[in-house]
Amino acid sequence: MDRRAARETGPALAPSERHPAQSRSGSLVRIAALWEAAFVALASLRANKLRTALTLIGIVVGVAAVIAVVTIIQGLDNKVATTFSSQGSTVFTISKRPQIIRSREDFVKFNKRKDVTHEDAEAIARLCTSCWRVGVAANVIQTAKHGDQKFENVRVRGVTPQTMFDIDGVTIEAGRIWTDAEGTSGRPICVVGSDVLTNLFGGASADRVIGEEISIGGRPHQILGVLEPLGSIFGASRDSVVYIPYTTYQKAYGARDSIVVFIQVPTADELEAAEDQVRTIMRNRRGRVFNEDEDPGFALETQDVFLDLYGKATSNIKYVTVGVAAISLLVGGIVVMNIMLVSVTERTREIGIRKAMGARRKDILTQFLIEAVAVTALGGFIGVFTGFGLAYGISALIGFPLLINLWSAAGGVGVSSLVGIISGMWPAWRAAKLDPIEALRSE
């Protein structure tokens, strides 16, 4: 535009008219200034990429740790709940020693008890009216072989009667369970879990292996049936098992060790009544009267023992993780505060310019708060994804389904944003109350 022309046409930038759009009401001012604040904050983060990345680390670690642990534990919880509910709260056991022994003294005490025998199991089956299914099981770890294939650490489970399969919650996929006559005959027959097929028969289909012979602990056993796979828990397969009749088990491994009696009731409501009856029967058989202080001479347990132990272990893990996360968020927050103070110092002159142009305290405050929150929220975001990634990796290793919880994701970003507000507040306030004259003078 020609300058002379402008002079002739009239005043180009007269000091008078203010545009009607210019609002004295706060809301428009806030929106325009807020956009500017966000724009400047993000531009500043982009301009200092390395610094931003370093600032993020504390927040990322804290959030990722919590997200990973919470996600993994939720996955495990779900897995444990579905696994134990198949058998779960309708089954209890009578054994010489409880499954979890907490002290050496207890171990000695339990060992002095009389063995739980087949006769005990028969007495329970005969006398307990509330009991639905009663079975006996004993376990031994052996090596199974077929041809040149070898499968170590197979759980050989001697059971009787056949209802023990129902109590264990396993079903036949192919073939059959032994008959009563076969069961008492002591013949070397077996029903195998699906891992046996994978390891000894190269993953052959279930019906192809019926009638085949495998060696267990050096003794040949004929396969009568194959079980439906159950899957694994905590990385341990539940399918690396071979069921044999208890008589066969006794012949091979003797009767020297105590057995475990399994009792199942139709519904969880009847559990207590059945437990009371079984307790009375067992006390009678051990020649004991009711006395809380005296050792009853046997252990009566439900699956709740495992669930309690599991619950305690995971809640401890949760607390520890929350503690670690809190510390790393605290450290992350201090780092953010430090960086924000540096940022305010570096940009003192910019703050002066903005104030001279009419930025109010709260405009400057908002600008730096947004910058702090943008850093920590970004950290939280990355942390959430890292956490889910970790959980995914670990779940793939252990083998349980992953439950992605959107609330924990929102919580991760939310908490880290809060850290941003808290740690950004003081630096932002320092920026906001800078004297414009001093600020403009700074280099």
Place this chain on the structure above:
Amino acid sequence: MSDVTLASLSAEGIQARAANGHGGPDTTSLIAMRDIWKTYEMGSEKVHALHGVSFEVRKGEYIAITGPSGSGKSTLMNLIGCLDTPSNGEYWLNGKNVSLMDDDELARIRNQEVGFVFQTFNLLARATALHNVELPLIYGGIGSAKRHQMAREALAAVDLADRVTHRPNELSGGQRQRVAIARALVNHPSILLADEPTGALDTHTSGEIMDLFERLHEEGNTVVLVTHEPDIAARAHRIISIRDGQIEKDQVIR
């Protein structure tokens, strides 16, 4: 494109606003300073940067405030620009008593009434020319479409229509100062307050910038120039000389 605004922004606007004064002491005065004192406490000692300064500036005047360094002219400039408030005395700007305002009210006045031009330009280094010019509009709460339009017009008025997307480091000193002037003018302030606007420029560019100020004055703007250079001050129509915190001379030269 700026011709549209050229026609719409006329001298009548100035008169209308002057008549609408908010009860200031003199409706024709844009700036009225009454016995202004500025005192700093340096430890136990009190230093009077200004003592008893009084003067008035009418709309459309072109004045220069001069004085040696340490005379108090910077303090006076900060007061005129509402960056600071006096320790004593009254300062009326465009009918408003600025001497009683708090920080946020002063920010509002700076945004609406004052257009700053600094010796070192004070542009935001990372922002484009357009964004720099938009800055007062942002804090004035103007929507983005209107803001772009107003900022483009202001840049066109200082002959920088083809430099809107340039950043300060892509512009010459003279161009940077013109961006700063566009920024000062974009909000149509009551006064254009320039602090040594040619101090960082060579003689030729200085001349161009002074021509621009003269043109802006002719277009109806009130220009207050703070300088220690006599030949720059001589371009103004009235010179106020400050020495030892007081007005030494106040003369209309044309």
